Amino acid sequence: MSAGRRLPEADAQLIRDAIAGRRGAVDELAGVWLPHVYRWCHRLGGPTLDAEDAAHETLIVMCRRIHTVHGPAQFPSWLFAIARKTIANQRRRAWFARWVPGASLEREAATGWGSAQDLESRQSAEVVWKVLEALPQSQREVLVLVDLEEHTNAEAAALLGLPLGTVKSRLRVAREAFREGMRGIAFFEPTRRSEVG
Amino acid sequence: MSDVRDLMKELPEPDPGGPDRVWSRFRRTRQRQRITRFWPVVPVALAAAAALFLRTGDTPRALELTAEGTQALHWSDQVQLEFAGRGTVSGTDRQAIVNWEQGRIAVQVTPKTGTELEIRTEEGVIRVIGTAFTVTRDRLGVSVDVSHGTVAVDCADGWSGRLTSDTGGHTCLPLRPALLLGRADALADQGAPLATRLLTLDRGVAAADPDSSVHTELLVRRMHTRAASGDRAGALADADAALAGADTGRSVEIRRFASRLSLYASCDAARPYLAPLATTGNAEDAVLLAECTADPAAARALLEQALPQLDGTWKARAKTALTTLEGR
Numbered sequence: 001m002s003a004g005r006r007l008p009e010a011d012a013q014l015i016r017d018a019i020a021g022r023r024g025a026v027d028e029l030a031g032v033w034l035p036h037v038y039r040w041c042h043r044l045g046g047p048t049l050d051a052e053d054a055a056h057e058t059l060i061v062m063c064r065r066i067h068t069v070h071g072p073a074q075f076p077s078w079l080f081a082i083a084r085k086t087i088a089n090q091r092r093r094a095w096f097a098r099w100v101p102g103a104s105l106e107r108e109a110a111t112g113w114g115s116a117q118d119l120e121s122r123q124s125a126e127v128v129w130k131v132l133e134a135l136p137q138s139q140r141e142v143l144v145l146v147d148l149e150e151h152t153n154a155e156a157a158a159l160l161g162l163p164l165g166t167v168k169s170r171l172r173v174a175r176e177a178f179r180e181g182m183r184g185i186a187f188f189e190p191t192r193r194s195e196v197g
Numbered sequence: 198m199s200d201v202r203d204l205m206k207e208l209p210e211p212d213p214g215g216p217d218r219v220w221s222r223f224r225r226t227r228q229r230q231r232i233t234r235f236w237p238v239v240p241v242a243l244a245a246a247a248a249l250f251l252r253t254g255d256t257p258r259a260l261e262l263t264a265e266g267t268q269a270l271h272w273s274d275q276v277q278l279e280f281a282g283r284g285t286v287s288g289t290d291r292q293a294i295v296n297w298e299q300g301r302i303a304v305q306v307t308p309k310t311g312t313e314l315e316i317r318t319e320e321g322v323i324r325v326i327g328t329a330f331t332v333t334r335d336r337l338g339v340s341v342d343v344s345h346g347t348v349a350v351d352c353a354d355g356w357s358g359r360l361t362s363d364t365g366g367h368t369c370l371p372l373r374p375a376l377l378l379g380r381a382d383a384l385a386d387q388g389a390p391l392a393t394r395l396l397t398l399d400r401g402v403a404a405a406d407p408d409s410s411v412h413t414e415l416l417v418r419r420m421h422t423r424a425a426s427g428d429r430a431g432a433l434a435d436a437d438a439a440l441a442g443a444d445t446g447r448s449v450e451i452r453r454f455a456s457r458l459s460l461y462a463s464c465d466a467a468r469p470y471l472a473p474l475a476t477t478g479n480a481e482d483a484v485l486l487a488e489c490t491a492d493p494a495a496a497r498a499l500l501e502q503a504l505p506q507l508d509g510t511w512k513a514r515a516k517t518a519l520t521t522l523e524g525r
Binding site: 013016017020021022023027030031034035038039042043051052055056059060063067124125127128129143147148175178179182 | 200201202204205207208209211212215216218219220222223224226227308309311313326328346347359
């Protein structure tokens with residue numbers, strides 16, 4: 001099972017069953033796609049977003065709306081679109097939470113980057129994420145899917161529901177903007193990492 | 198590009214325990230949803246339960262389905278049946294089993310209501326996955342045609358699969374020799390291709406008890422079908438097997454057919470079939486026997502006896518044979 005690639009027949013059949021309303025099929029489908037959904041939410045949401053919340057909500061929406069999917073081929077991009085929308089909604093909620101005193105502190109502690117990481121790598125990750133965050137959503141998505149999740153351009157195009165040419169040009173612009181962003185906060189040279197933070 | 202990828206690697210991998218936590222939370226939510234979905238209807242259901250208990254609802258019930266013309270049955274809010282034929286339906290509103298014996302039954306099941314419906318026939322089981330479809334049990338077997346949605350079909354002949362309106366229908370073949378004989382006749386009536394008919398006859402011959410009259414009947418039909426498809430050796434083998442099997446009163450017909458077929462090869466090949474026909478008094482058989490008899494006197498006697506009963510080409514053929522004998 002790989003998001004954006006041709007689906008094996010068994011997976012396609014499971015999607016057809018879920019669409020047709022076979023008992024238990026939609027829950028089974030959620031189990032199969034959970035790892036993908038979780039990664040999407042984690043990668044696209046970043047450290048300020050609760051990926052588990054977003055993945056859970058995405059799957060619940062999937063269960064509710066599965067009957068609207070037209071067929072197995074459409075399913076991955078449809079599910080990805082739900083994840084994007086859920087992430088966007090949660091980002092809005094996170095923005096609101098920042099204005100409620102104390103509401104964001106607990107969340108940030110809970111969704112931190114992991115206590116086992118050493119300080120330097122945590123700082124590096126935070127800087128990379130800060131640059132990614134500064135990119136427009138359309139560029140960030142392409143960059144995350146291709147350069148982080150290592151999908152091919154065609155797979156990213158299928159997931160995003162975009163023409164291949166659009167993905168390629170967005171990727172080119174996104175990479176340039178990302179490099180520019182990294183230069184802008186004086187992090188691009190590995191020897192200067194310790195200056196950041 | 199590689200510099201971008203290298204920098205991206207600074208981002209941490211997702212927590213490997215995350216999916217498990219999401220999964221258990223998802224399961225809890227789904228369970229809650231299933232329960233809460235029924236909450237608003239609980240008081241209504243409790244109030245209605247007593248009234249429904251005596252009539253329908255989820256108390257198991259059974260009905261006989263018999264109709265020569267088409268009849269409709271509202272089994273429950275989730276299941277509608279329309280049938281012409283014979284069978285039974287049993288179970289509850291949401292879990293019904295139709296045992297279908299003969300004829301056509303169309304089923305409509307409201308999707309996404311958790312309704313389970315099975316149509317059981319001798320030739321296979323058809324399971325509903327939220328759909329509308331038709332099952333016809335006739336001499337050909339059990340044919341399934343799907344109008345909407347998907348059905349799972351498990352045929353007793355070994356085929357199983359899922360059908361949708363796009364995949365087209367499927368026919369589960371009969372298994373019993375007598376039913377295969379019926380299917381072969383139905384195919385012949387429909388003018389089905391010889392190869393299709395032979396497949397059914399092969400199955401029937403293989404399945405039938407060699408001492409049974411059904412076996413002989415299947416062999417006779419296969420003899421005719423093989424001969425029509427140009428397989429004379431196969432047809433004669435079937436003739437021999439049929440003559441060696443149960444007596445169905447067809448031995449004269451089989452010998453007559455086999456004799457004509459074997460004459461394509463030689464009189465020697467035909468003689469074993471022709472000789473027993475001498476006592477039947479059939480004039481045409483007598484002509485063929487005379488043509489294959491080495492004794493001129495016996496041949497002449499056969500021809501002279503047959504001649505008054507013959508006309509047309511057979512009469513001409515007998516006269517030619519007599520002339521040939523006189524010239525000897």
